[in-house]
Amino acid sequence: MSVLTGTRPGMETLADLRFAAGVTTEQAAEHLRQKKIGRELFISASKLRDLERGRRVRGWKWRDPKYTGQLVQNLAYLYKVPVRMVLDAWLRTRPGDQVPAMPHPVLKSPSTSSLKRWEALNDRQRIYLGEIMRDDRMTETEMWMRRVNRLSVPPAAEWRKLPFAIRAPADLVGYTRIQERLRSQGVHDPGAGATLHALARSGLVIVAEDQVEVAGLGLVDRVVVEITRRGRAAARAGLDEPRERGAPPHLLSDWLWRTVLRVVAAGPTGLSENALAGRSLFYLAVGYKPAPDAQPNRGFIESRPVMSEDGSHVLEYRWHLTELGRRHVVEYLDQYRDLYPYVKTDFADGGDPDIATDQ
Incomplete structure (x- = not known):
């Protein structure tokens, strides 16, 4: 549609978004009138045309950011685009308007499926999954600190593979951070492989092997683990830890x-x-x-x-x-x-x- 209308990416107006969705102002108004915000704003095709042309729209609620923020969300649903696209198009179309007020994301309660996955684990598996999640979070903080200090940061696909065990005598190579945390809880290496592969079969972690250079030993095999999105959700649900609040969808990362x-x-x-x-x-x-x-x-x-x-x-x-x-x-x-x-x-x-x- 941008090719047909000649609109450059990143310059879309409200009318451009409607054109791309293949919706007329009459159809858009009919859809919005079925919503509470449409009835409160007395939506009509003529009001939508005034909105798209940057004209004044009659009605005091049209100048209330709370109501226009709700309208932005409903237009995004109607046009099947992200909320930030409609908000940006609104400000390009109507630069003199007050910015629509976008609600902050609400932290949701753990899903039933996440709780069921946690409950299906035995005590040992729960400890492993919890410590892997905490090590992932700790590593994420370390990467953030590197960015703050303008140091190079490897891709997330690399640093999210967490060292779990090095296949060499512990008196020569020591223990990984995850192993140290497990040992502090009285959980030692025997049975680690079975526990990890049980978590992997449930889709909660990914287990792989690579090699690492160890002074005096050369290349040594190493076991790495990566927690999946499903695993992270299950651990948060079981440990009653809230999900980290990210940036609202209309703001930048x-x-x-x-x-x-x-x-x-x-x-x-x-x-x-x-x-x-x-x-x-x-x-x-x-x-x-x-x-x-x-x-x-x-x-x-x-x-x-x-x-x-x-x-x-x-x-x-x-x-x-x-x-x-x-x-x-x-x-x-x-x-x-x-x-x-x-x-x-x-x-x-x-x-x-x-x-x-x-x-």
Whole structure:
């Protein structure tokens, strides 16, 4: 649809989303009137057209962020797109509006299936699964600290494979962190293989083997374990540990937020095009998509040309915030500071002057 309408990825409006869904304003209004929010806003096809054209929509509730936030959620369901796409399209279409209020995600209770998986385990299997989950969480924290200190971080597919045992005498190689935690609970190695493979058969962990270099011994076989999503859910349910609260769907993840801040810190001159590389562009930059059939990205940054003095040719391209990107940073800066308190957001030192002034 973006090819037919000429819309660049990351520049979609509310009308573009409706076109892509193959829905008329009359059909959209009929669908929304069946919902509570549609009745409260007295939705009609003409009001939807005014909404899409940036015109004033009659009714005081249309200026209440609580109601427009609910409308954003219902439009996302109707158009079969993520909520963040409708919110971004809303702000592109209606830049003068107050930002719709998006509710924070609610932590859900453990599912019945997760509790049943935990209850099906014996005491030894429960201890193993719990310690594997805690080691996975500890390793995740270590990777986060490496990012904070700008150290290289291997892909998650690598670091989530946790060392469980090294096939060599313990007096030469010692014990892994998981083994140490198990031993502190009085659980020792005999029967470890049977326990791990029982967890693997239940789909709670993945067990594999690789090799590691040990001084004086050379390459030694090692057993690694990786907790699955199902295993993590079962362990949380059984140990009554809440799921970690992630970023709300309309906000950016840690690494994407850091990318946006790099562009902010570059100020009016922008960030060199070569300074940004990797997957972040496919989720943030106008004209990019994560995959040909994937949903468009946020459109928070764009590459702008720097012309020669006589305007005859382009000297280079530099990354800048789009108007939507700047609005997003200004509106949600406080939420990001609460969500990622370890990320520096001091714009007074060479940052974007417009954003610094707004704060």
